Amino acid sequence: MTADLVSPCRGCQMSRTPCRFGADDFVALSETAARVRLACPAAFEGGPRVAHGGWTAAVFDDVLGRFLVHTGVKSVTATLTVDYLLPVPVEQPLEIHLEIAAREGRRNHLTGVLRLQGSDRDLAVARGVWVELRPGHFERHQARMAELGT
Numbered sequence: 627m628t629a630d631l632v633s634p635c636r637g638c639q640m641s642r643t644p645c646r647f648g649a650d651d652f653v654a655l656s657e658t659a660a661r662v663r664l665a666c667p668a669a670f671e672g673g674p675r676v677a678h679g680g681w682t683a684a685v686f687d688d689v690l691g692r693f694l695v696h697t698g699v700k701s702v703t704a705t706l707t708v709d710y711l712l713p714v715p716v717e718q719p720l721e722i723h724l725e726i727a728a729r730e731g732r733r734n735h736l737t738g739v740l741r742l743q744g745s746d747r748d749l750a751v752a753r754g755v756w757v758e759l760r761p762g763h764f765e766r767h768q769a770r771m772a773e774l775g776t
């Protein structure tokens with residue numbers, strides 16, 4: 627696999643909008659590694675000129691999951707841990723490096739680091755497990771919802 631663009635999530639595909647988290651410049655570098663260039667939109671400011679921690683967690687969840695789907699593994703996030711090491715500035719060039727660290731049966735272990743572009747200092751580090759979907763995952767979800775009358 628050469629450097630190729632990773633597709634947006636379903637919501638952004640359906641609404642034909644740019645990535646709402648700002649993660650459009652997203653390329654796969656190999657079958658197990660990828661790079662995202664992005665900036666935290668001002669709308670996700672949590673403190674003065676600082677990103678809301680929820681944006682950081684959401685963008686990791688989004689890009690790690692998107693990359694795994696890009697490699698052909700339909701999966702959902704089972705765990706996600708974020709270490710917040712330094713404040714993340716809004717509207718500044720950032721970069722995420724991510725990789726598929728290990729695959730064990732249906733479990734996929736992914737990691738990501740968020741830095742300012744051109745810096746080697748980690749601002750945040752994410753680790754998580756994505757579980758490959760069994761056939762019928764969303765149909766079982768719909769059936770559970772129907773049982774609840776929703």
Ligand SMILES: CCCCC/C=C\C/C=C\C/C=C\C/C=C\CCCC(=O)SCCNC(=O)CCNC(=O)[C@H](O)C(C)(C)COP(=O)(O)OP(=O)(O)OC[C@H]1O[C@@H](n2cnc3c(N)ncnc32)[C@H](O)[C@@H]1OP(=O)(O)O
Binds near residue numbers: 689691692701731733
């Ligand atoms: C939002 C859905 C995204 C779906 C993506 C797929 C296709 C879409 C196509 C295009 C879209 C483009 C890109 C997608 C972009 C972004 C993705 C965002 C990612 C998300 O935003 S996603 C939403 C949040 N997420 C959930 O909505 C999960 C809710 N949850 C469950 O639906 C079940 O909980 C599930 C399925 C996780 C497991 O259920 P299950 O019955 O299938 O499997 P089971 O329990 O047998 O576990 C099998 C093996 O996983 C291990 N395992 C299970 N849970 C674990 C845990 N917590 N920690 C560590 N290991 C765990 C077991 O230990 C066993 O391991 P082993 O096989 O080695 O024994």
